[in-house]
Structure formats: C-alpha cells, structure tokens
Amino acid sequence: MTTSHSPRLIVIGNGMVGHYFLEQLVERGAHERFAITVFGEERHRAYDRVHLSEYFSGRDAEGLALGEADFCARHGIELRLGEHVSTIDRSARTVTTERGDLPYDQLVLATGSYPFVPQIPTVDDGTGHAGLVYRTLDDLDRIRDAAAGVADNTHRRGVVIGGGLLGLEAANALTSLGLEAHVVEFAPRLMPVQLDDEGGRALKRQIEALGVHVHVDHATTEITPGETHRYRMHFKDHEPLETDLIVFSAGIRPQDRLARECGLTLGERGGVMINDACVTSDPSIYAIGECALWSGRVFGLVAPGYTMARTAADQLVGLEGEPFAGADMSTKLKLLGVDVGSIGDAHGHTEGAISYRFIDEATHGYRRLVVSADGKTALGAVLVGDNSYYDTLLQYVQNGIALPDDPASLILPHSNGAPTLGADALPDTAMICSCHNVSKGAVCQAVEAGCSDMATLKADTKASTGCGGCTALLKQVFEHELESRGISVDKSLCEHFAYTRQELYSLVRVEELTSFEALHARHGTGQLGCDICKPAVASILASCWNAPIMDASLVPLQDTNDTFMANMQKNGTYSVVPRIPGGEITPDKLIAMGAVAKKYDLYTKITGGQRIDLFGAELQDLPEIWRELIDAGFETGHAYGKSTRTVKSCVGNTWCRYGVQDSVAMALTIENRYKGLRSPHKLKFAVSGCTRECAEAQSKDVGVIATEHGWNLYVCGNGGMRPRHAELFATDLDDATLLKLIDRLLMFYIRTADRLQRTSVWRESLEGGLDYLKDVIIHDSLGLGDTLEAQMQHVVDQYECEWVNALKDPEKLKRFRTFVNDSRRDPDIIAVSERDQPRPARPDEIKALAVEISS
Amino acid sequence: MSTSCAAPHTTDAVYLCHRRDLVAGSGVVAWYNGHQIALFHLPARPGEADVTDPHENATDRGEALYALDNHDPFSGANVIGRGIIGHVNGEAVVASPIYKQHFRLRDGVCLEDPEKRLTTWPVCLRGDDVLLE
Ligand code: SRM
Ligand SMILES: Cc1cc2nc3c(=O)[nH]c(=O)nc-3n(C[C@H](O)[C@H](O)[C@H](O)COP(=O)(O)OP(=O)(O)OC[C@H]3O[C@@H](n4cnc5c(N)ncnc54)[C@H](O)[C@@H]3O)c2cc1C
Ligand code: SF4
Numbered sequence A: 001m002t003t004s005h006s007p008r009l010i011v012i013g014n015g016m017v018g019h020y021f022l023e024q025l026v027e028r029g030a031h032e033r034f035a036i037t038v039f040g041e042e043r044h045r046a047y048d049r050v051h052l053s054e055y056f057s058g059r060d061a062e063g064l065a066l067g068e069a070d071f072c073a074r075h076g077i078e079l080r081l082g083e084h085v086s087t088i089d090r091s092a093r094t095v096t097t098e099r100g101d102l103p104y105d106q107l108v109l110a111t112g113s114y115p116f117v118p119q120i121p122t123v124d125d126g127t128g129h130a131g132l133v134y135r136t137l138d139d140l141d142r143i144r145d146a147a148a149g150v151a152d153n154t155h156r157r158g159v160v161i162g163g164g165l166l167g168l169e170a171a172n173a174l175t176s177l178g179l180e181a182h183v184v185e186f187a188p189r190l191m192p193v194q195l196d197d198e199g200g201r202a203l204k205r206q207i208e209a210l211g212v213h214v215h216v217d218h219a220t221t222e223i224t225p226g227e228t229h230r231y232r233m234h235f236k237d238h239e240p241l242e243t244d245l246i247v248f249s250a251g252i253r254p255q256d257r258l259a260r261e262c263g264l265t266l267g268e269r270g271g272v273m274i275n276d277a278c279v280t281s282d283p284s285i286y287a288i289g290e291c292a293l294w295s296g297r298v299f300g301l302v303a304p305g306y307t308m309a310r311t312a313a314d315q316l317v318g319l320e321g322e323p324f325a326g327a328d329m330s331t332k333l334k335l336l337g338v339d340v341g342s343i344g345d346a347h348g349h350t351e352g353a354i355s356y357r358f359i360d361e362a363t364h365g366y367r368r369l370v371v372s373a374d375g376k377t378a379l380g381a382v383l384v385g386d387n388s389y390y391d392t393l394l395q396y397v398q399n400g401i402a403l404p405d406d407p408a409s410l411i412l413p414h415s416n417g418a419p420t421l422g423a424d425a426l427p428d429t430a431m432i433c434s435c436h437n438v439s440k441g442a443v444c445q446a447v448e449a450g451c452s453d454m455a456t457l458k459a460d461t462k463a464s465t466g467c468g469g470c471t472a473l474l475k476q477v478f479e480h481e482l483e484s485r486g487i488s489v490d491k492s493l494c495e496h497f498a499y500t501r502q503e504l505y506s507l508v509r510v511e512e513l514t515s516f517e518a519l520h521a522r523h524g525t526g527q528l529g530c531d532i533c534k535p536a537v538a539s540i541l542a543s544c545w546n547a548p549i550m551d552a553s554l555v556p557l558q559d560t561n562d563t564f565m566a567n568m569q570k571n572g573t574y575s576v577v578p579r580i581p582g583g584e585i586t587p588d589k590l591i592a593m594g595a596v597a598k599k600y601d602l603y604t605k606i607t608g609g610q611r612i613d614l615f616g617a618e619l620q621d622l623p624e625i626w627r628e629l630i631d632a633g634f635e636t637g638h639a640y641g642k643s644t645r646t647v648k649s650c651v652g653n654t655w656c657r658y659g660v661q662d663s664v665a666m667a668l669t670i671e672n673r674y675k676g677l678r679s680p681h682k683l684k685f686a687v688s689g690c691t692r693e694c695a696e697a698q699s700k701d702v703g704v705i706a707t708e709h710g711w712n713l714y715v716c717g718n719g720g721m722r723p724r725h726a727e728l729f730a731t732d733l734d735d736a737t738l739l740k741l742i743d744r745l746l747m748f749y750i751r752t753a754d755r756l757q758r759t760s761v762w763r764e765s766l767e768g769g770l771d772y773l774k775d776v777i778i779h780d781s782l783g784l785g786d787t788l789e790a791q792m793q794h795v796v797d798q799y800e801c802e803w804v805n806a807l808k809d810p811e812k813l814k815r816f817r818t819f820v821n822d823s824r825r826d827p828d829i830i831a832v833s834e835r836d837q838p839r840p841a842r843p844d845e846i847k848a849l850a851v852e853i854s855s
Numbered sequence B: 001m002s003t004s005c006a007a008p009h010t011t012d013a014v015y016l017c018h019r020r021d022l023v024a025g026s027g028v029v030a031w032y033n034g035h036q037i038a039l040f041h042l043p044a045r046p047g048e049a050d051v052t053d054p055h056e057n058a059t060d061r062g063e064a065l066y067a068l069d070n071h072d073p074f075s076g077a078n079v080i081g082r083g084i085i086g087h088v089n090g091e092a093v094v095a096s097p098i099y100k101q102h103f104r105l106r107d108g109v110c111l112e113d114p115e116k117r118l119t120t121w122p123v124c125l126r127g128d129d130v131l132l133e
C-alpha cells in the first residue's frame, strides 16, 4: 500500500514504452512503494502503435489498446489521459499541466517522438488536408475524414511524402481507403535507411506492380491549389502532381521539448541524453523509449524501448539489472504485401566487409549478405521480396554462428537444399523474441513446465505479442521442442474421429465417400457419431457433392434446422426465410408473402440481411407454407444451414446518381451462383454500386464494390461478435474474373477451414496471411485453380431448391408431422398479440392464461 | 427402451405407431394420453448385430428403440424428438435442438445437469408395431 508519505513517481507519456514500463513496475512491486501518476496527452490509453494501420482494416481503438482497461486502477496507479504536461520545474521538483502542479521525487520521460514535417510553402485552405501525419489514432481519423470528403466525380488520390518504412505503410493505408496512392521520396531510392540502391530499386518495382506510384528523387518545392484535385504539388526538375490529400512521413524527431526547456542535456540533433542506467543529466529523471538518446543514437523501434523500460524499472526498485547496451535495429516487414528485411550492418560499413548479392530480375527479388573480411561471420543482410531467409540470417548475425563454407548458399534460392538453420541448431541463448526478451531457453522452460499450445505460450512468455515479427520462428522452435519431447498436439474433431475437419474433407474427396457411415466405418471410432461430427460431416458431404439434404442417409446427421429446412425458435416453432436475391422483390411477390403470413398467422419482419422472415410456423404447417411460397416463385433462403445466406446490394447505377455499375444485377448473379453452397460456416456477400458502399460490402465474407473499370473484391470480413473489415483482394475485375476468384476463394476456404470457422477467423489463421491467399487464389501458386473452379461448378450444377425437392416426396413430408399417431397440434404453443402481430407467450402469461381457463 | 418385446403377449401393452413411422437414426414424436413421447430408433449397423452397448438389449436385429419425454426442461418447448442422436463417452444420447444439452437415451438423465432428467417409458417392437409396455 502507498501512503501520503510514499515517494512520488511521475511518468510523462502513456505510449507503448510508457505502458510497458508500468507493467514492469508492477511486476517488481514498485506500485506498492511509490505513489505513481501517469500523464498521457492522447485521449486513448496506451495502444499498439506498431499495428496502428490495422485501425483501417478492422481494429478499433479498444482492439488496439494495450493491457486490461483497468490495469492502472487495479494497481493503484493514477492514469490521467488527455492531459498534457507543459513544463517541468527541476528545482521545485514539480510538473505543470492545465490542471495545476504536481510534485515528484522521481520522474520518467516516455514522451516518444513526433512526425517531422518539412517547411514547404503550402496553400492554406483551412482543412489541413495538405499537412496530415501518421502517428496517432487521431491522425488516422483525420486521414479518413480527409479521404471521405473528396468529391467523387473524379478518382481520388493521396500522396505520401517520404518513402521510408512508415511512408510505405501510410501509402498502404491510403490504398485501403480506396485512394490511388503515390509515394514521393526525396532520396534516390525507397527506404534509404535500411536498403542499399539495388534493394531500393527492387522494392520500387514490386510496389509499382501493386499499383502504388513511386516518385524517387523528387524534392517538393510548393503546394498550391489544384485543378482536377484539391492540391497541386510542385517539384524541383519534375512535372507537378495533383492530389486530394498529403500525408507527411518524412521521419520522426524525439519529443524532447520538456527536457530542453528544463535544461536537461540533449544530443546535437535532439533526444534526451541517457546513460546505461537510462538516467538523464538529472539523477532523479529517467528517459526511456523513442525520446531517449543513448551513445549518440535514438531508437525508433519498440524492442529497444522495452529494454530501456526494464532497465529503468530495475533501477527504481534498487535491483542490479542489466545496463542498457544498445539494441539491434534489424527489421522485418511486409510493406504493401512485399517482404522487406534489413539485418545488422546492411550497408556493409564495417571495415573490410564483403558482400554476396542475389538479384532476381524476373520477380524483382533482391538479397544481400554482408560478411566479415575473413569470411567467418555474418555482419548484416538486406532482403527484398522474400523474408523466409530472415530468421536464419538473423540468428547467424546475432549469435555469431560460424558461416558455412559457401556463405552465398544462405541467400540463394532454397530449392537445392541450402543449409537452413533448424530450431535445434540454435543455442539456448538465441533471442527468439527481441520485443519481450524471450530466448530459446525460455521457450524450452515453458514447454518443460507443461505448456502445449501457442496461445498459452504467448500468454506465459509474452513472446510474439510485441511487433509480431518473431511469430514464425517462435512456432518453429516451440513445435520442435514439443516434438523432441514426444508430445503431439491433439487436433481431433471429437471422440469419433481422430482427424481435423480439413483431414476429413480430404478423405471424403479422395475416397469419394458419400455417406457418414462409410466415412465412420473406414476412419472413425466408437459408435454412432455425435452432435459435433455428424453435422460437420454432413456439411462436408454437402460441400463436395451437394446431394439433397432430405435424403434418408443424411437426415440423422443434420441439426433440426437443416432437417426441417427452417430455423427453430425458442418455443419450438420455426421461422421461414425465402430467398430474396439481392433484396430485390416484386410487388406481386410481396403480396404473396403477405398472404401466406396472414393465412398462417406469422410474425413478419424485415431482416438485417435484406429479406423477410416469417416467424412462428408450426412444424406441420411448413410444407403447406412452402408449397404456397414456391407457387408464388420463391425458393428456400437457407437461413438455417451453414451455407450461403444473402447477397446484400445497393440500388446501383440503374437509379442512383452516383452508381458506376449495376450492383443489383451483380448481386443477383452472385446469389444465384452460390445459393445452396454449404460451407464450414455461413457465408454473406454484398455488392455496392460505388465507393459510398451503401451495401456495407466491407463487412462481408465476400464484398464487391463497383469501380469505373469493373469491380473491387474484398474478402474475409465479418459483422457479428467480432467485426472485422474485409481486405482488398483484387481491383478493377471484369465480371468473369470476379466470379472465378470467388469460386476459387470459397472452395479453398471449404477445403482448408476448421469446423464453424468464419472466413475472417480462417483468414487470420492462414500462415502467410493475405499474400499467401492472393498467391493461391490469384496467382494459382498451388496449381489448384482449375480444380477449385470445377468443384464449385459441380455444386452449382447440382443446385435444386431443397423445399421443391422435399415437396415432391411424400416420404420426406412424413417428417413434418407433430405427432406420428395423432393430427393434433402441439397444445403448448401459445401466442399472444403485440403491435398487431403474434408472438410467443411468456411463461407468466401462460400461467395467467391457465388460471383463467381453470377458474 | 427396448427392442422386441420380452413377453410377446403382454396384455396391457399399448399400440403407439407403425415401424414405418420411425425414422432411422433420428426421432419422431407420438401422442399418448396427454403425453408427448419422443421415439428414437437406432437401427443395427451392418455387422453389428451383437450390440456392444451393455445397456441395449441385444436382439437378432441389433436395433434399439427409446422413448423419452418430448418436453425440454431447459427451454420449456416440446422439441426433444427433433434433437440429434449421438454417442458421448460410450452412452447413446440425444442433444436438445435448442440449447444443446445431452440427455441419456436409456434413462433420460441430462449429462450437463444430472438434476434434470427426462421421463422415460418402456417401449418395444412386436413385428412392425411400436408398443408402450
Ligand atoms: C433474422 C435475423 C435478425 C433480424 O431480425 O434481422 C438473424 C437471426 C439469427 N441470427 Fe443473425 N440474423 C440476421 C442477420 C445477421 C447479421 C446481419 C447481416 O447478415 O447483414 C449478422 C452480422 C453479420 C455477420 O454475420 O457477419 C448476424 C450475426 C449472427 C451471428 C454471429 C456470427 C459471427 O460470425 O459472429 C450468429 C451466431 C452464429 O452464426 O453462430 C447469428 C445467428 C442467428 C440465428 C440463426 C440464431 C439462432 O440460432 O437462432 C438467428 C435465427 C434466425 C431465424 O430464426 O430466422 N447471427 N445475423 C437476420 C437474418 C438475415 C437473413 O435474412 O438471413
Ligand atoms: C505506423 C507505425 C508503425 C510502426 N511499426 C513498428 C514496427 O513494426 N516495429 C517497431 O519496433 N516499431 C514500430 N513503430 C515504432 C513504435 O511504435 C515506437 O517505437 C513506439 O511506439 C515507441 O514508444 P514510446 O512509448 O517511446 O513512444 P509513443 O508510443 O509515441 O508514446 C509517447 C506518448 O507520450 C505522449 N506525450 C508526449 N509528450 C507528452 C506530454 N508533454 N504530456 C503528456 N503526454 C505526452 C504522446 O502523446 C504519446 O502518447 C511504428 C510506429 C508507427 C507510427
Ligand atoms: S453505394 Fe449504391 S446506392 Fe450508395 S451511392 Fe453508390 S450506387 Fe448509390
């Protein structure tokens, strides 16, 4: 417990390092010795800046936040957000904010950096859209607003000034906002800090191939009002370029204003000078993270900041601790889907260093390995286009592992069995996760202590929860350790099948099995199956062969919803949802639906999926209801199955003044193609007629948005419990290519997803992520394209409305009897009227009714 | 539960329905005197005439028949007969279609909450007649 006499510790800055520092304090019990106050000028509590860009692809502020929301409160730490510290008075030992002064005994600066914006004469139109930056959540909101405000009669364009790491990330963000992105770089190559000339060139070609325009060697001289876009940028020795917004990403500067004004020692080019203990020139003030300058260097990455935080926390509680000794600035990134890696001395600055280079002009790949003069140790490396070499090279550099006789083999294409460094070749001290200081030894210890899955490992060691760069290596080491102890991870579907869903799918396909019994007899254990494996197998059989689901052998496998082709409600009645493709419906059909609803006294509601749901149908009425609906031209909507649900559409260019394509026609094409397709989980689609996106396509498993030249395809979005924005997959597709890609994507999902896994979760679990998916689906890297299309075509050709099929067969209709030996209805289904429609009576209402009758 | 009737001429056996009314591997519901009786029919699987489940009466056909209350105590709806049948830890069970609790076919006990137990009835097949004993 702290008291009013406890020494006061103030932390300025609640960013990534500031937050990590608090966790380190708590871990060392310092929160019980100090009265701690933290100031953060942003309105959000600490969040994951490294993954800031995900704010544009589905994560919100809460999803990005670090640690539990009540972390500070729980540990008695006072967190004051939205409060800027304006001065430090070192002689009085106080800090000042707009709310007054607060005394400290120990002070920690964790103020991070601010984006550098070069002085360029710029037209002032009061919007600030020509001077945006990319650092905070609020910055991203401003960029989003600026992009949204652009008039739509022209195509929208955004420029990023600065072709470094962050600049390219910002360009990617602009693309995801639907803008044509341009990168303007002053230097003659991209990523001048990390890459050499050749690497920069390879990266430029790859990025241009993705549709981002790159202008190197461009010095911006002036920004004036534009003609076709908001602004016109002028360059020295080059043609001007027009754009609707400009994001500056020309480097960061340590946020050292407070330190400067209170007279702490700074570096020549800024940064608060610290020693190995992270103490500044004032012994009661520490500086950690990006604002700190150590040995003449600032560190613009999280890992070194975290190390400083541990050092400072040790100091404060009087522990010996590790002195800060600099940090490795190696980085591995995916920029716009292109792998880029830079390790150690990438430029070969070390005296006598020799380089090996591999240049692939066909796919614009580039790799460089820098080794010592004697050829014995690796000093650094540059990778463009393929980071699969990164982990191995990093280990060679970091751990001084002796190079093979032919060092060049480390960067040559893998095919010829080049020596890769297996997990067992790494020493125990090898750093696996540099963000959280987790060595191979620590992973082994966790396994020794019984940890047997990645999620627990991450929770226990924190490995891979920082920048995420180490995930692949961590998994490799972890699995190797498990295997070497003879532990295998149980992935069985249930007690009846020691297989995953994916394996069962392959068995069904390869052995051409068409029944549960056949699969169970050959590959199952125990009897009967259960409510896990039966519906899963039924779904696999349907995805493969699409036989009518009322067929006798399939009936016992289905959930009640599939069995009766309607959704069971809480009182045992069903809802009836006819397909209304694209949400388009004729007045006659509306009237027919109304007539059915009226006749069977069904509660009627417009659904969130642009169709109409009729609730409260009794089992024995389902066939008659459907006969009437089918006569009126309806077919089943598969609201019950794990299958294609709806394709939402907007009205499109037929009516809407902004529409650029016929979104309704495309929605109908898609819905009619994939209706009846059964899959690991339900599938939702939408088609919007222009970028205003009225159909909300970016929240769907498959989203299609019209462009002037065709269709943009978005994939793997989700509403529901954990919303996820769909990701842009391909642009300006013609109709045929669009359908081809969707065919392949859906069949690949069906082939590889887990049971009850929506496309969003599946996509997140795919190793290699979106790029891997693009490789497989667009570039056909597995050579599966034709097969997947053929499999989809088979399902499409097999389609028949399940209700039409059932109504033809008296045997199947016998299922719809409430009682097999009596024609009465279920007497316990009781409805009352509310807002002029029926609804199930509540238990208290039923009780009251019973009393009325008996009295 | 039972299959062919132990005493072929039990006098007070009640006729419920015909074998044709049953659905192999699944359930149907019969009405008897104010009770809703869910009937589950597990036909023999090829080569499994000697049923290994000690709780099932082995017969020449190797099939089994169970009768349980159709009323689901968790949702209050009459839906048990529309549940999916399976085996969990060696016991034949039905899963309620509403909130998915499992009930043992042989005695109606709920696996998730043994306090809750469905009424069961002795049923059997005599020829093609489904009888309540
Ligand atoms: C009827 C409807 C609500 C309404 O009155 O509007 C509805 C009703 C049900 N939804 Fe839904 N959902 C309905 C639109 C949605 C939407 C909106 C949409 O599709 O645009 C969503 C969010 C979008 C999404 O799925 O990404 C939605 C997300 C869910 C989820 C969460 C899925 C997830 O991935 O997180 C479930 C639970 C599940 O599937 O496991 C669910 C499950 C259900 C079930 C099936 C629950 C159940 O088992 O009883 C409801 C029964 C439907 C019935 O009885 O007919 N419903 N549900 C909507 C039917 C649309 C249709 O025409 O088919
Ligand atoms: C888009 C993006 C991508 C990145 N990707 C990577 C990556 O892949 N790998 C990697 O290692 N690093 C990456 N980084 C860098 C990483 O985010 C930083 O290294 C890290 O955030 C530094 O943490 P910090 O706490 O020092 O600074 P910050 O996180 O910037 O936190 C400083 C906080 O202090 C607040 N503050 C400043 N002055 C005051 C004051 N006077 N009063 C109150 N509060 C104040 C600021 O508002 C800010 O919230 C990325 C950064 C960005 C922007
Ligand atoms: S999305 Fe559709 S309705 Fe919305 S503006 Fe575009 S064309 Fe019009």
Ligand code: FES
Residues within 6 Å of the ligand: A432, A433, A434, A435, A436, A463, A464, A465, A466, A467, A468, A469, A470, A471
């Ligand atoms: S190295 Fe950053 S999370 Fe492991």
